[in-house]
Amino acid sequence: MRRTKADAEATRQQIICAAERVFYKKGVSNATMEDVAHAAGVTRGAIYWHFANKTDLFMELYKSVPLPQEDMVARELESEDAEVLTVIERVAAEWLDTLANDEQRQRILSILLRCDYTGELSAVLEQQQGVDDGHMQTLEAAFARAAEKGQLGTCWTPKSAASALRWMMKGICSEWLLFGRRFDLASEGREGLRRLIGSLQAAK
Amino acid sequence: MRRTKADAEATRQQIICAAERVFYKKGVSNATMEDVAHAAGVTRGAIYWHFANKTDLFMELYKSVPLPQEDMVARELESEDAEVLTVIERVAAEWLDTLANDEQRQRILSILLRCDYTGELSAVLEQQQGVDDGHMQTLEAAFARAAEKGQLGTCWTPKSAASALRWMMKGICSEWLLFGRRFDLASEGREGLRRLIGSLQAAK
């Protein structure tokens, strides 16, 4: 039965939404089109109508996900604030809170962390690297402003501080997402973050 | 042509060695038995003679790999040394150095970080978690001894310090291994480590 244009878009979104859950549960390479179709309540025919293949479906899922609020992070980090380190900590803590409360974000990040980028998905990897590089630059710039104001501990450089924060964030997230969520992200993660930022700070 | 007992063991090792490289290159679930056989210079028949299936091969690879030098780490961390934090830093730095120079270790860790533990490989995940838990306990105990001697900064608890170190190590390793090795692990990783430990230290 032929559907209206809006109906078609709805099923397309259903498929993407189902793909997200299935990819998360079984991993991208282990997930089958039949799995996605079943989860979406359609047949494989519908999927192949909207998407060329699994790689294409993955790319569309990747594009459709609302991660570009990274801009928000960047803008906030570039804001002129006297207490730069406080801003950095707040932004990072908000990021953790968001992740802790947003199941979709958790699934997407898990998929992105585990999936195999060799082959056709290398474009995604490059894009991720680009985003990360930009992220690092704004972070480094923020720490540089903190250093100018004498707020950064003498044993830290802007670059090393940015790396440390980034590595710890990555460690927290991958440990939590990929290793069974065996601690409370919002509380313990934030606590670790707070202590780290505190240690980055110059003694007063 | 029937081989001698030693020959058989040799091909078994060849297969495991080839599996390590193939699993690393293509991911466990994407790698086929034919791939492994080809890389090992044998046929699938040989593999199925030595191993029941891919999961079994993976488990044997996991068992055969010389990771249990974790014991060494634990023993060194439990040693009675006045400068506890220095010991911790040295052990962690040595771990990074070992990883940076040991390609096999890099492959194994990459495989372990990326592979999908849902299903038959859940046993491996549990074992990993067990190792990690033990690791964390010795780390925490070491930091506790540092705290007793007044070497740990006041804003850190043994547990939070251990978590911070562990998260950063994990972040460094996964970033380096899974994200294109875009920095020098031995130098930059060690530097970050040194600064972190320095920040954990109580001001003198």
Place this chain on the structure above:
DNA sequence: TAGTTTACAGACAGCGATGTATGTTAAATG
């Protein structure tokens, strides 16, 4: 030394997943 077993190679059957081709129905179009 004859028979047995080991350590594979090679062939085979079967399944599961993919991609495509076809069928079907209702919306859109004129």
Place this chain on the structure above:
DNA sequence: CATTTAACATACATCGCTGTCTGTAAACTA
């Protein structure tokens, strides 16, 4: 209102991969 076309469902051909089965030659054993 007749025709076309969009949005699927269904059926089909195909292929890669798995696991097993058989074949075989050399090593071991009695």
